[in-house]
Amino acid sequence: AAVVACASFGAHAADKQITLGFSQVGAESAWRTANTESVKSAAPAAGINLKFADAQQKQENQIKAIRSYIAQKVDVIAFSPVVESGWEPVLQEAKAAKIPVILTDRNIDVKDTSLYVTMIGSDFLEEGRRGGRWLEEHYKDNPGPINIVELQGTVGSAPANDRHAGLVEIIQKDPKFKIIASQSGDFTLAGGKQVMEAFAKTYAGKYNVVYAHNDDMALGAIQAMEEAGVHPGKDVQVVSFDATHGGFQAMVDGKINVDVECSPLLGPQLMQAVKDVVAGKELPRRIKTEETVFVQADAAKIMPTRKY
Numbered sequence: 670a671a672v673v674a675c676a677s678f679g680a681h682a683a684d685k686q687i688t689l690g691f692s693q694v695g696a697e698s699a700w701r702t703a704n705t706e707s708v709k710s711a712a713p714a715a716g717i718n719l720k721f722a723d724a725q726q727k728q729e730n731q732i733k734a735i736r737s738y739i740a741q742k743v744d745v746i747a748f749s750p751v752v753e754s755g756w757e758p759v760l761q762e763a764k765a766a767k768i769p770v771i772l773t774d775r776n777i778d779v780k781d782t783s784l785y786v787t788m789i790g791s792d793f794l795e796e797g798r799r800g801g802r803w804l805e806e807h808y809k810d811n812p813g814p815i816n817i818v819e820l821q822g823t824v825g826s827a828p829a830n831d832r833h834a835g836l837v838e839i840i841q842k843d844p845k846f847k848i849i850a851s852q853s854g855d856f857t858l859a860g861g862k863q864v865m866e867a868f869a870k871t872y873a874g875k876y877n878v879v880y881a882h883n884d885d886m887a888l889g890a891i892q893a894m895e896e897a898g899v900h901p902g903k904d905v906q907v908v909s910f911d912a913t914h915g916g917f918q919a920m921v922d923g924k925i926n927v928d929v930e931c932s933p934l935l936g937p938q939l940m941q942a943v944k945d946v947v948a949g950k951e952l953p954r955r956i957k958t959e960e961t962v963f964v965q966a967d968a969a970k971i972m973p974t975r976k977y
């Protein structure tokens with residue numbers, strides 16, 4: 670399908686500058702800021718003319734931006750879908766206009782996979798499994814019960830759905846683990862703090878783990894726990910995702926115990942994919958980013974090497 674898709678988009682005059690229309694989720698987190706920086710700096714470096722729109726985390730704004738790129742007849746459209754569903758209509762319009770679409774960072778749930786050429790980003794399910802495996806190892810000699818409160822990302826987003834599913838896949842094997850509460854903090858620091866203030870009251874003294882779907886919410890939760898007289902990273906284990914600068918600093922400060930990396934530096938891979946699509950080359954349906962897991966003991970040594 671990818672080959673047919675590329676061929677039907679027609680040859681591109683070799684000398685004409687490529688124009689890419691990009692719709693970004695928003696500016697909700699440090700990860701997102703680093704992702705935007707990566708896309709914005711990679712475009713000129715690749716000789717690509719970038720049109721960029723920030724959707725303030727609203728799907729209707731992303732749909733509007735994609736429609737405007739179709740009207741402007743850009744060569745390629747790329748976007749990081751804020752949620753998994755509701756994209757068919759606008760992507761059908763892009764297909765009818767013969768404009769190839771590339772997904773970055775987050776995936777979508779569509780039946781007609783010809784609606785996009787490839788998805789460049791992390792495996793969130795594996796990220797969730799990595800968080801679960803750390804808990805399994807950390808508590809291997811502890812009979813439990815181990816009670817987990819979960820700060821979920823944006824409702825309906827691929828990272829929130831899959832970081833939850835990956836955790837459950839691992840801990841469901843051992844009944845000592847129990848998720849006693851889950852609520853969305855929408856990937857923001859303020860959201861994480863607000864949810865954790867409520868959890869710290871309702872479950873005072875009854876939770877062992879905070880499982881936060883990103884560093885911004887983990888940092889908000891740390892503030893809430895400290896205001897409630899709890900020592901995050903000591904009285905309570907804190908599992909987080911992204912491995913941003915803020916997450917590393919919290920590990921150095923002993924307040925986050927493990928941070929599962931999710932790389933925002935997708936810009937160069939996106940620009941290469943854009944060039945390949947325009948050149949009519951076949952692309953893999955999925956381009957995964959390689960990532961690892963960072964623990965407190967290694968944080969101080971590794972932090973100076975981090976790019977975001």
Ligand code: GZL
Binds near residue numbers: 698700828
């Ligand atoms: C993950 C990305 C998520 C980050 C959050 O690839 O979609 O969105 O984990 C960001 O920090 O808000």
